[in-house]
Amino acid sequence: MPLAPELDGSALVGRTAAQRLLDFDGSPTTVYTRSAEQSVEQVRRVLAATVNPQAANEVEVSRPSDALSAARAADGALNGLLLGLGAVALVVGGVGVANTMVISVLERRAEIGLRRALGTIRGQIRLQFLCESLLLSTLGGVAGVLIGSAVTAGYAGYRSWSPVIPVWALAGGVVATMMAGLYPAGRAARLPPSQALSH
Known part of the structure; x- marks a missing residue:
């Protein structure tokens, strides 16, 4: 019971047995209730008066689900942070591939310049460098995805967690690195033959 873990180590006995064997006076110190999520607030408002109608102000009503909601919010913030770090890593990797190709x-x-002077059209030059950059980035992206997946699965196994590796993240890593080759290929295709041959 994640909201009341103390119950996992408790023994539940009936009221009669508690009064006969455990000197229970009939007045419980703690009452646990379970409600549908949409009814929690309504139950919370009437719970104190229901438990002790003569002195409802003496009953303290707590809601452990608030702590669970806070934990979920913290998990969401951590996931967002890790997603942002992953995006930054993809941008850095893409810039590295683009820089290499430039x-x-x-x-x-x-x-x-020589190929252009011999009649090669811009599209062929663009295709040549695009294929080279796609090969380079695809190999790097696939290697990164495999290493990242292995590290994630290994750490999850070490902590006895179920590894969760979304397919869209794997595909995004490969596609993002492949896109990095578009700019160098276009730059190579736009290079005038006279300027290229002068170098």
């Missing part, structure tokens, strides 16, 4: 384009300007 350097490749700059180092191969003579090759690009």
Whole structure:
């Protein structure tokens, strides 16, 4: 019982047995109730008067579900933080792939210029560098996804948790790194042959 864990280690006995064997005086010190979620507030308002009609102000009504709601809110905030960190990592990885491909384009300007001078169209240049960047980013993205999944599953197994790895996060990691190659490919395709050959 997550809302009342103290009950997990308790023994429940009937009123008659409690009075006969445990000197129970008939006045309980704690009463546990379970209500439907939409009825909790209504039950809370009438509970004190129901338990002790003569002195309802002497009854303290607590709601452990408030603590559970706070824990859920904290979990949601932590999940949002981790999602943000993952997004930042994807951006950094994408920038790394784009930077690598931009350097490749700059180092191969003579090759690009020669191919353009021999009649290669922009689309073919763009496709060449796009394929290279997609291969590089896909291999990196798949490797990152596999390593991240293995680490997540290993830690979850260590803590005896059920590993939860959403498919959309795996696909997002691969797609985000693949998108990083679009800018270098376009830059290579726009490079004029005369400028490329001059380098």
